[in-house]
Every structure is written in C-alpha cells, then in structure tokens.
Amino acid sequence: MHTNPASPLLQLDGVKIAYGGIQAVKGISLELYKGEMVCLIGANGAGKTTTLNAISGTLGLAGGSIMYDGDDIGTLPTHKRLRKGIALVPEGRGIFTRLTVEENLRMGAYIRNDAAAIDADLERVYTMLPRVKERLAQVAGTLSGGEQQMVAIGRALLSRPKLLLLDEPSMGLAPLVVEKIFEVVQTVKNEGVTILLVEQNANLALEFAQRGYVMESGQLTITGSGRELLADPKVRAAYLGE
C-alpha cells in the first residue's frame, strides 16, 4: 500500500486523561504515520472524543506523552498545536452558526495572514466542496447537517493542517450524505493530509481507513489494518451488528 517512514508523525504513549477524578482514557498508545488515514472506533463513552480532544489540546493530560513530528506537544495549548499543523473538526461540527459560509471558511485561516495564499486555498476548498460554493453568502446555521459538516472540514483545511482530526463526521447524517462526506475525506487524504478519524459508523470508517484501533472503556483493545478489523469476528460482533 504505502511505505511508512521511520518515525511516526503522531505518537501517543501511555496517555491518560481524566475528568476530575474519573479516568476516561486509561493509558493508550497509538501512532500515526505521515499520509495515513487511521480510524478509532468504539462504543459510546469509550473515550474516543476525549482522546481526540487531548491530541488537539483542548483537554489536558493526566499522564503519558504525545509526540508530534519529533516534539513533545503534551503541554502546548490548542492554538500552538494548530500552528504546528494539527487541526480538529469538533464533534457536532461546531461551525459558527451566525456567520455566513464564506466567513466560516475564512475564520479557518485565523492564524494565517497571507491573504493571497488564503484566497488560493479557498478556491481549492471550493472545488473540493462544490455544494458549499453554491452557498457562500448563506448564514451557516441555515445549512443542512451534511453541508455544515463540509463547511467544518473546509474550515479546518484552511489552516493548512498536516494532521486532521475528524470527530464523528457522520453523526446525525443520512447514509447518502455520509458517503459524500467520506468521499471528501478521501480527497483530503489524497492531498497528503494525515487523518485520524473517530467514528461510530465502524463499517464505513474501516472501509476507508488503512488502519484502525478499537477502543473500549478507555483502552485500546484491538488494532490492525482496516480489512483485518472488518474481518475480525470480535469486531464484527461488537461494532458491525453481527
């Protein structure tokens, strides 16, 4: 498929995350290599979103380390991690509902000030998301769920991420729309962005991703290539409804 460079782009080692006294993530280790799409699947409350938030820096660590591109980023605030190239598309999309679509996208370039390059990137996003381009002047809160998700992904792309963290992009969307979203994600991946995807829609996620991790009550239990996991009887029983 593709060759892994020697050192991973992102490496979690024994990461623990706690809310108050309760440990939500109990020492997980995972790594992502450049250009990969990896998915993290698991039931509700397994700690997937928590893990993603810790990687993006919106949550602090209770233990362990996060290495990115050779640096320990475990204590960096979110905006500094974004500058290093880690962008999060939050769960529930988190678009700015009162701004127009174009304003939303431009907000994605908040940390940049190279106007010409931003415009060029916008054009690239528009070709990737033709549906979004038709609605630039519309207030984002009036978009459909799928369109909002696309805006959220487009906005994250405008920060020129190296690593894109996607939190449940399929949440609450019709199956047909979900497929469109995954096509977009695939396009983003083909452009060379490394992707860590959290999904409950395990079937689809494993089809698209090269590798996957299964998370259960704060721990990673099974790992393997997308195909292996799809064929794994335990995974099939627990997450694919068989």
Next chain:
Amino acid sequence: MNELVEAIPFLGKRYPKATKWLIIILAAVAPLIAAYFGRSWMRILDFALLYMMLALGLNLVVGFAGLLDLGYIAFYAVGAYTWAFLASPHFGIHMPFWIVLPLGAAFAALAGIMLGFPVLRLRGDYLAIVTLGFGEIVRIFMNNLNHPINITNGPQGINALDSLNLFGWNLSQSIKIGDFQIHYLYLYYYFFLLCVIGSIIFIKRLQISRVGRAWAAMRDDELAAKAIGINTRNMKLLAFALGATFGGVAGGLFGSFQGFVSPESFSLMESIAVLTMVVFGGMGNIAGAVVGALALTALPEILRNIALPVQQAVFGTVILDPEVLRMLLLSLAMILMMLLRPAGLVPAHARYSRPELLKGGA
C-alpha cells in the same frame, strides 16, 4: 451609525441620508432642547452619555465576547474612586485629568484581568454569579475601607472632587461672553459626547478586527474557536480588560461631573441597569447599546415627572416612590422586549468580518 439609521422605523428605510443628519443634528442640539425643560434634564442627558459609555463597554464583554458580567459597575467604581483619590482634598492630591483618567482606566483594566483569571473556566450562570460577587466585593470594600486607616471614607463617600480641567479650561465653570452665558452642563455634554463618539469609533474598529472576530467565534462556539487557533484565554482576558477600561473612564468622568462619590452609586442594581440597557438595545450591537442607554436613562425620568404629579392629583399623596417605579419600568421593559423584540431594539447583524473581504458576495 448606519445600523442606528436602519433601526428607525419608516424614516430610516426611506430616507437613510436625511435620518442620519437628523440624528447628528439631534445629538448636537439635544442639550438646548433639554434646557428648555429645565436644568435637571440637561443633567439627565449628561448621565445618559455616561451610561452610553458604560453600555458600550459592557457590550464588549457581554455582547461581543459572550461573557455574562453582572458586576460591571465595579469598574465604574474603580474609575470614580481613582479620581476621588488622586483629584480631591481627601488626600490633598490634585493631579490633572490626563494622569488620573488613564490611571483610572488602567486600574479598572487591571481589576478586569483580576476578575478574568479566576473565571476563565466558567460560563453562563456560574460566570454571572462570580461576577456578581466581584461587584459586591468592590462595593463593600469601598464601604468599609475607612477603618483602621481611612482610605475611602466609608459610606459617607468622598466630597469636593476636582472638576474636569482640560489644560486650564475648567469644564465646571460656565463661560461668560458679555451677557451671553454658556452653562457648564453644556460643556460637559459636548465633552462626554466626544468621549462617546471616540468610544464608538474605537469599538467599531475593534469589532471588525481580528480580536472582534475571535470574540464572535468564541461566543458562538468555544471549542470551535479553539480549534481554529484562537487563544481563548487571552481573548477572554482582553474582553474583560477592555470592557473594564471603558467602565473606568466613565467612572472617572462621573466622579469629576458629580463632584462626589459614595459606595451606594455602585450597587448591584446599577450593574443590572447597565446590563438591561445592553440587552434592551440589542446585544452585540453598538447602536443598540447607545439606544438602550438613552432610552433607559430618559424613560424613568420622564416617568418620574409624570408619575409624581399624577399620583399627587389622584391620591393626594405619593404612593409609589419613583425609584421603585424605575425598577418596575426596567423589568417591564425587559418582559416586553422578550415578547416583542427578543433581539433588542436594534438587532445585531451577524457580520463580523469586513464585507469587502468577501469575494463570494454577501
């Protein structure tokens, strides 16, 4: 300005230019009109301008950044007491305004940051409760810091504050040109008007700046704001500090205008009154804050002038104190607002970036 024009029913839509001029002329001749009804009305106008500054400042915090602050009047108090300490016989210090006013603003900003740090993680109701407590703490300090060392002179307040002296030109002395006399209330009015216009211009620039956009994003969705690289901690502190600065300046001007400060001017009810102005006018909107402040300063006074004679005539005695009526009116205004215009008198446009930047059309 344009928002204000648009908000005026009928006239604003049909004749925007004429309406704009009408507002400008009205602002210029307002004290002359007020003078016709008596001195007290001119004083009310001056206070309306001070409240405008407060509402503009609070609007930064509540409207732009979405941080509900119920102790805003504390910054007003800090500004006023700074003036009282540094420009009155109380300590025998008489510094010029260009030192005291910026100092008051700086102290207020510092107080804003002091409040901001502990409440960084709080939101909504919890934030409101802590800020409310902060406002009360400041007031109670002012009330009790007369013992063992007399700093604030306690509940009696501080008297005989220096009036505003603009490089030798004392604003509290009427100008006499022959027989013609310009009353000092006019001078204060125009000076305050300049301050308000300056604030509006500054806040307008701020709203469309990176900072303004960051606040707007933070108010909409804090996690998403973080995700696009906004340093939400600094932005919150900046909102508290800048909002407090306006409160501090307004407080200093209040001290110089009134010539007297005491803790009772800075009660919780005042915080709520300013917040009501912001909400009444339209949260997150500069024109809204201005209209709200004007309406809610003038209406209770008008009511007072009507209610007292009416009560005298009907019952032969005053049953409802005007101060009670003021609170009644404020609450009534809020209820009517919620029913009829939930977004405020002048609803905020959801525009934060500069339209000329948008290439897809708006």
